[in-house]
Amino acid sequence: MSQLFTDRLWNKVEPIWNSYLEHPFVKGLGDGTLEQEKFKHWLKQDYVYLIEYSRLFALGASKSEDLEMMTTFAKLLHGVLDVEMELHRNYAADFGISAEELEQTEPSAITTAYTSYMLNLSQRGGVENVVASVLACEWSYLFIGSSLAKWPGALEDNFYRSWVEMYSSAEFTELAESSKQLMNKVAERKSEQELARLEEIVVRTSQLEYMFWDMVEGKEGWPVQVET
Numbered sequence: 001m002s003q004l005f006t007d008r009l010w011n012k013v014e015p016i017w018n019s020y021l022e023h024p025f026v027k028g029l030g031d032g033t034l035e036q037e038k039f040k041h042w043l044k045q046d047y048v049y050l051i052e053y054s055r056l057f058a059l060g061a062s063k064s065e066d067l068e069m070m071t072t073f074a075k076l077l078h079g080v081l082d083v084e085m086e087l088h089r090n091y092a093a094d095f096g097i098s099a100e101e102l103e104q105t106e107p108s109a110i111t112t113a114y115t116s117y118m119l120n121l122s123q124r125g126g127v128e129n130v131v132a133s134v135l136a137c138e139w140s141y142l143f144i145g146s147s148l149a150k151w152p153g154a155l156e157d158n159f160y161r162s163w164v165e166m167y168s169s170a171e172f173t174e175l176a177e178s179s180k181q182l183m184n185k186v187a188e189r190k191s192e193q194e195l196a197r198l199e200e201i202v203v204r205t206s207q208l209e210y211m212f213w214d215m216v217e218g219k220e221g222w223p224v225q226v227e228t
């Protein structure tokens with residue numbers, strides 16, 4: 001049997017994804033030592049990131065080649081808007097931050113770069129561009145969540161326990177698996193040149209994921225603060 005495209009991708013992104021587990025922000029989520037101010041920055045930036053990200057699934061539904069694919073995108077869209085973003089709203093409520101305040105967050109430079117990159121590629125190309133753009137986000141969070149879930153104490157008395165639980169849950173495993181299956185499906189019958197182009201999207205979004213962790217660790221916005 002020929003190699004799955006997602007296996008080829010895994011070989012390429014593994015060193016980048018392993019570096020997430022060494023990142024201070026991610027380590028702090030796993031052992032519970034992450035400063036809450038940094039986590040609040042993640043909550044807000046990730047919320048506006050996910051609003052833009054949801055548009056990708058809607059674009060995917062509109063570019064789908066058949067009803068099955070359209071249904072998968074609809075499920076993924078529901079997963080972000082009603083399951084994943086609910087985690088953010090719940091944590092925010094604990095901090096006294098309302099859903100409106102989350103929604104009004106000004107996207108940082110990295111949030112803007114990351115979402116703009118994915119939206120640009122997804123608008124320009126066919127459905128395969130959408131799938132390649134969303135893959136690293138979903139699959140790498142599952143990788144992080146399931147790695148952290150194995151750390152001693154991560155699922156015990158840890159303020160970030162529900163974070164680890166959500167991103168290692170059966171529900172998220174299923175969503176990430178459906179995106180991997182989509183990736184393998186749209187990669188069928190593609191030329192090597194086209195596959196290399198899709199691989200590049202997954203590598204770039206994996207690098208942008210790292211930059212997102214750095215941005216929240218440093219509570220970064222834009223280099224020069226001005227009133228907007």
Ligand SMILES: Cc1ncc(C[n+]2csc(CCO)c2C)c(N)n1
Pocket residue numbers: 046049050053076079080081084136137138139141142172175209212
């Ligand atoms: C920067 C950033 N990257 C990835 C995710 C994770 N994520 C985004 S969509 C999705 C699947 C369906 O909700 C998952 C797991 C995130 N939250 N923030």
